[in-house]
Amino acid sequence: METQAQIHIDRRDPATVMRLSRLGSLHQCRLSFMRQLTRRMARENWSFSRPVFDIDAQGVGTAVYTAHGPDRAYSLVAFAHDLPPEKRSDRVIADAWDATFALFDGIPTEADIERLSKNVPLQEAGRVSETELSLSRANRSVRLWEHVVDALAAGQQPDVQQIYQVGYLMRTTAVYGSGKFGAADRENIANRPETSAPFQAEMLSVFLTRTFVRDLVQHMANAKGGDQATKLDPDIAPWLGIGNSTGLGMAPFIVNHPILFNNWVMAREEAIARVRSVESASAAEVEHFRRVFERSQISITWWRSEHPIQIEKLAALNADLQAISDYVDQDGLTGSHPWNRLVLWSQTALSEEGQEYLASLILEPYADLVDGLASCMADGDAAAFVIDGAMPVSDVRDLIRGAFGWALELDWTSREHCARAWYVSEEKLEPRMGERFEEPIEDYEQPWAPARDAVAIYAELSGWDGAQPIAEFLLRHPEHRHSVRRAQMTRTAPYGEIRDNTIGATVVPLDMLRAKLSFFGATHFDPRSDRWVRICMYAGAPYPEELTSENADLWVYPEVPT
Structure with a gap:
């Protein structure tokens, strides 16, 4: 007879989890890539240095920040610029920024820095090499930047409420990696322990960028205020994160990488299932939850947005906070399987x-x-890309019904279900989404509508003998290879497919952006439209010289301000 202690709660159904509205409601967690990195750096006792800081009184120059791990070093090479206000833009078509960066694999020589100085400030117009792991740029949050410089220059501390509500002095407008513009391919670093998890090089670049921004604003305040200037309070400095502006270019990523995205979601779902399966919570575990819950509420009070979508979601979340508080007070999280009852x-x-x-x-x-x-969140399953041509047609049909049964019920001849089309812009080679029936874009459409394509192959297969191998079908219909591949991937990647229409009239690309950014560890999502969003990264995190095992993880939850 099964006892309560043996009960295991299953992972949630992909049909529930993989809806766009839910993916667009995800939050950071223990598995977020930023927290993975800071935990590792503290555990392995990484050290940090600033071998170069050659910045003039106008804030123009070069700096290098090096992170020394157990086996190798990584260096952020930063270039600070004097950007005229009229040239400051978060759009991908911008061609100048307040600061530009490259993450160098190792410690750069003077020749490396000279080479990078001729290319990194140009971003897309320049080229880097496989010794660079990422390329990025950032713009100042002008109002807060000027406030902090002026306050410190006058010997005063900046207004903490402004810092809490804005959250960053600079925001990146792109952090490119994985081979873009000549940078190293993912394969070059995938087998290194410190970069085997997803996006660790990019997260390290942002972590070091944040330190550069803190040092730069202090340098500018010192230059302006001279002997009168004061140092930024070390209790205030941690709440200066790095902002980020992200647009449609990120949205197709989770469609293009079904195995990788499955691994992210499945890891989180397995974590949730494991905690729900805990038979009883100790007093220490309950107290830990209560303390983090209390701290997280502070962060949410700092979360601002002027976009109707997020305003509505924030209102609901604030009501939810009170409901959670009431439930926990009444229930006490005692008794059998308290976390499962709570969920x-x-x-x-x-x-x-x-x-x-x-x-x-x-x-x-x-x-x-x-x-x-x-350790399960990277994609090392190259074999999943290989189509099993021997699979019977009937099995392929079953897989399509399993992942896209909801799509088989839609009328795909209706304009509302295929109103949009994804394409790549000629100027910047960036993903875009347009109105299929209003713009001349259909000839350039990208295959980012897997549900529609799955329905198309399902219809073609209806006349085929179920016992025939799918290879015979593909010999006559090679245009459906990608749909067969995706269907077969669902055998090992149940969370790899979005269970919503990505080209429908009501699709909100913002949901795709938030899903990916939540796994990065982003907070304070602030949509500027349904197609781009500002976020904050590393707010509350220790700076490199402060990083310890004690502060390497829960920094995302602010301590109660005194």
Whole structure:
């Protein structure tokens, strides 16, 4: 007879998890890539240095920040510029920025820095080499930048409320990696322990960029105020994160990488299932949850947005916070399987935003159950890309029904279901989405509508003998190879497919952006439209010289201000 202690809660159904509205409500968690990196750097006792800081009184020059790990070093090479205000733009078509960066694989020589100085400030117009792991740029948040410089120059501390509400002095407008513009391919670093998890090089670049920005604003204040200038309070400095502006270019990523995205979502879902399966929570675990919950509420009070979508979601989340507080006070999280009861309650009591916030939060007391799943989040399954031509047609049909059954019920001849089309812009080679029936873009459409394509092959297969191998079908219809591949991938990647129409009239690309950014560890999502969003990264994190095992993880949750 099964006892309660043996009960294992299954992972949530992909049909529930992979809806766009839910993906667009995800929050950072213990498995977020930024927190993985800071935990590793503290655990391995990384050291940091600033061998170069050659910046003049106008804030123009070069700096190098080097992170020394157990086996190798990585260096951020930063170039600060004097950007006229009229040239400051977060759009991808911009051609000048306040600062530009490259993450160098190792420690750069003077010749390397000279080479990079001729290319990195040009960004897309320049070229880097495979010794560079990422290329990025950033612009100042002008109002807060000027406020902090002026305050420090006058011997005063900046207004902490402004810092809490803006959250950053500079925001990146792109952090390019994985071979773009000549940078190193992912394969070059995929087998290194410190960069095997997804986006670790990019997260390290942003971590070091944040330190450069802090040092630059202090340098500018010192230059302006001279002897009168004061140093930024070390209790205020951590709440200066790095902003980011992200647009449509990121959205197709989760469509193009079904195995990789599955691994991210599956790791999180497995973590949630493991915690829900815990038979009873100790007093220490309950206290840990309560403390983190209290701290997280502070962060949410700093979360501002002027976009109707996020205003509505924030209102729902704030109501959810009170509901969670009331539930925890009444229930006490005692008794059998308290986390499972809490999650089941949330499914009817909270908004999707609140449900996913809570799902992330229950992981916090259980580092031993959760953190090891980080090793499962990369995509090392090259074999999944190979089509199994011997698979019977009937099996392929079953797989399509399993992942795209919802799409088989839609009328794809209706304009509302195929109103949009994804294409790549000629000027910047960036993904874009347009109106299929209003713009001349259909000839340039990209294959980012897997549901529509799955329905098309399903119809073609209806007249085929189910026992025939799918290879015979593909010999006559090679245009459907990608759909067969994706269907077969669902055998090992149940969370690889979005269970919504990515070209429908009501699609909100913002949901795709948020899904990816939440796994980075982003907070304070601030949509500027349904197609681009500003976020904050590393707000609250220790700076390199402060990083310890004690502060390397829960920095994302602010301490209660005194």
